[in-house]
Amino acid sequence: MTEFSSEHTYKLLVEGITDYAIYMLRPDGTVANWNAGAQRAKGYLEHEIVGRNFSLFYSDDDRAAGLPGKNLAIALHEGKFEDEGWRYRKDGSRFWAHVVIDRIFKENGELLGFAKITRDRTEQMESREQINYLARHDAMTGLPNRAQFLERLDAAISGLQHGEQEIAIISIDLDGFKEINDAFGHAVGDQVLCELAERMKTMAGENEVVARFGGDEFVALKVFRQERSLADFITRLYRALTSVLRLSDTDMAPGASLGVAMFPGDAEDRAQLLNNADLAMYRAKKSMGEKICFYEANMDEASRARRAMARDIWLALEQGQFFLNYQIQRAVDCEEITGYEVLLRWRHPQQGLISPAVFIPIAEECGAIGAIGDWVLEHACRAAAQWDLQPRIAVNLSAMQLCNLALVDKVRAVLASTGLPATRLELEVTETAIIVDRDRALHILQQLKAMGVTIAMDDFGSGYSSLETLRSFPFDKIKLDRSFISELESSKQAKAFVRAILALGHSLNVAVLAEGVETEQQRLILEQEGCHEGQGYLFGRPATLESLAEQEVIRFPDVAEARLKSVVALR
Template sequence: MMTVLGCIAGKHNIWLVIVAAVVCIAGSWVIIRLFDRAASTTGAQRIGWHLLTTVAAGSAIWCTHFIAILAYYPDVPVSFDPVMTIMSLLIAMVGVQLGLVAAASGLTQMAPAVGGGIVGLAIVAMHYSGMMAYRVQGIVSWDRPYLLASIFLSVMFSGLALHFAMRRVSRSDKYVATGVLVLAIVSLHFTGMTAFRVSPMLIDGSFSNPAALQALALAVAGVALTIVGAGLASYLIDNSMRAESYERLRHMAMNDNLTGLPNRASFNDHLDHELRIAEETGGKVALIGIDLDRFKEINDLRGHAAGDEVLKILARRMSNLLGDGEFASRLGGDEFAAVYRMRHQAGLADFLARLEAALFKPIRLDDYEIVPGASLGVALYPDNADSKEALINNADLAMYRAKTDITRAVCFYEQSMDETVRARRTLTSELRQAIENNQLDIHYQVQTSISTGEVCGYEALLRWEHPQHGFIPPSEFIPLAEENGLIQQMGEWVLRTACIRAASWEPPYKVAVNLSPVQFAHTDLPKLVLEILIETGLPADRLELELTESTIFADRERSLHMLRQIKALGVSIALDDFGTGYSSLDTLRSFPFDKIKLDRSFMSEIESSPQAKAIIRAVLALGKSLDIPVLAEGIETQGQLTLLSAEGCDEAQGYLLGRPVPLNQIITSGQISLMSSELLEGTATAVRLEEQAVHSAVRRSL
């Protein structure tokens, strides 16, 4: 080692040595980073990064060697063979590329060390081929031990350098790899130059021009640093683009695309963070579940573009009102959530007031004004829950309570809400059992012609007699069936059972069956109706299907297409609950309904309210102009019936005319008798043949 240091001090231009060191260190730093980028990519990107690494590495290593050679003074004239000099550069680039590709291949655990060894051999081959291009006027000899030592040091340190570069155990590995690669280059050069011996033989008596050699060395250094700088610039640009892409992807992953608010994933992370702080500090966290009240109505009446604009405006309002410790996010659809780090109760009240004001403030879109409104449910941690899941569940319970309470928009969680939910779950389970065990029944309510008093038909109404709780109203168990996926099975049973029973009636009255919006949206209804008609033998003109206009709004084009298919079978279609909700003339214009059913809510005021009477008169006039019969529901007094008769209403239904009762009571009263089995079978066979013929014709027309 002392001999090497003596060689550096005694036979080298120290300033050029420093320049070579700068090139070597800068080049090694860039080489390791470019190699790391090449090893972490695939496909065409890996090839590109390998090529860039090769150019930077070959240039840095070769230029370090060349500058150091120019710094060496052998005390005799020197020159360079141009062909061998260029060959040494090519050897460096090709050898380094082979080594780097092998190191990054991942074929074995030893691949980095093996590839590094190849890089070390490439440095050796470059150095000694460069020395072959180094022409001196004297006899050249080599010290074999130093020569072998230089090869060993180059291969060993290069293998270690790429081993550390690929290890990636800690952030310092890249710096260690850079330092070891510098050692590989420096140890080879100076140990190799120590092995180099020159015995001067002056032939022409001239000497090299040190100033010219120094200028050449500086020029080579400038080129080397330019190439290395270009590699560094590529790395930094790619690093910046990666950081920007990562941030962009992170924003997309953590924020809602439409509104820009944090999304469900971001909400979960934030809530976890707040709960952790509350647990460590003994604080409290308020979770507010938010659900817009009239968003579906906005979408249905104004279109999805208007709905999206409403969501964006509300999100912007909520973002603008947030302060320290306050957070709002969109979980999906019209569902939002807010988190408040509790300081005091008054602060929470102020936050809720600001949220409520933002959600209820009117929104002006084009020429109309929308008041979105919302239901807010609040649950506190740890007062109302001891885990995140329980907190979210309790906030949802409070929000649903607020949705059903028209007197307040904000509802705080109470223990009794859990009892309500458990009761609903129990009832749902019992409803499922009732369907499976055939415990449901159908009651029938008569529909009567007002002008003649004759029976027109019967509406089939589903009923559930609970073994313990008695009669469960449809308004309670039908929503449960819709929420829990039971409505399709239940609706099909009602339709099939009503058709089977009606097929045996004498006289052959019509039977009307209600369709649930869920059933209508998820069932291949025309096919089901046809199959049931063929199976039961009920003539198609004796079946009437009732649906509300809100059922059609979910997918208007598909709904109207389905209704046309059903009507083509000969089945009647009635528009139920007309006058409420989404009633529009456009629906009546788009589809020729066979009947309009006037909602019962108008009947209670018909005798005392001029407005109610005017509305009924308008609907009846509309029905006559469109040649669509109108049936009034909810008739409970003779006065109501008399008024409807005077206004020209076609049919009526209500407690005055008959309550919903089981079929056997109607049979006992003599209003309906049942056909004999032989007559019923003959009629059913004829009907099945007719229905099949109709089905074939309909299918051909469609």
């Protein structure tokens, strides 16, 4: 014991240090000295620990593995041992320790023992563990994130027993989640995500993984041998996503669209597998009935065609392939032309004329609809400003335009640059476009109306329409959907509906225009019922400015032929 009271000992043992546990070990691993830091870190008083082997700071598993004797052997052989690991206190609790063991020799070269320095790094380790956890998990729900999911998918693919097992990827998108946020606030939206995530986490079993990729986008993985096992997993998953949620402020029935793709049958690699599951999910999302959709090869073909058309749409904008048609809007009870609806057309260099019903949805998906809408607005206003007569022009607004606060400034700038009076511009919106963001849409439409622009509700009576929208928004006109006009001569119900809408328009002091008027009998019925305006083949088919000018339906001022050509060349 006298050796450990020597100068060597006190040079290494700093009794006043409390941040570090510093003590001496004999060559056999028994504790020789003990400082205040060691007492604070490990809970033993000096007389309780001196003479005992320091292996009691290690777990049973560590001792069974030969620790800490192996550590001393390393320190003896290499001169120093350094490591981190769990160590145990007197009360049985553990802490994460950074340990350094140095060998000490007498002046004659004989091994005196070891100096051991231990520092509690639990807080740093927990921070590191938290960082590592967050790198692999979704912070809100605790589910695996994209990075961890892809790791597990790669592992499943590499370890797959081909011919015996398959992997299913299920792409999940919540239905109506934006509406939940809009109606109840983002706090409730977050609660919905967490509740659904907990349900999916609880129901997932062996060889089943559920992850969150972000927003309301989830994805699941299942390794299976028999199809009934996959069917059971999908059933449990769908039930978890659609059963009623009992929240603190409200109850709600969530919904989800699921797309399923299999490896190796539907894809050759991870990227293709995920993409095909997404394609199936989008098909399910568009379906009115089936909310679980399995990937089919023709989905990929359709997707490639849509991507190709999206590229062509942007090219069409650059190369001037779009042009405008105009369709007459006329008073029902006389020959007076009240306006023209501006209709976008696309002449593709290879495919010829492409229907707006085909390319408009793709333009919305690829983000080109805003640029197209701006192009239509500017070219229509500039052309109309050249007309000798003073009819209105009606231009359709997309949902994307109606949600963009820059729309008001855009309209103001176009009217100023073209010289078209605001009273000659009518902007048509559908209720579908309005409900994307009702408050913002109302704010924008009020500003446009204040400028003198006329606001019309398009396609009233088809799809989603409500009296609340008519009451809340500053409409000057209702455009009655053509589906009611086509049955006007044969259906009492259609006639009753038209009569009711006309009465509503009169009571609200809002003009009503009937779309799709094709026969004289339809016009007579509308006149008898008090309809203001009509639009349809009876009054004129959509036509270019050149054609309308030739028919003298539109007249330009007395200008040179070159001026006229420059005007119609705006298309």
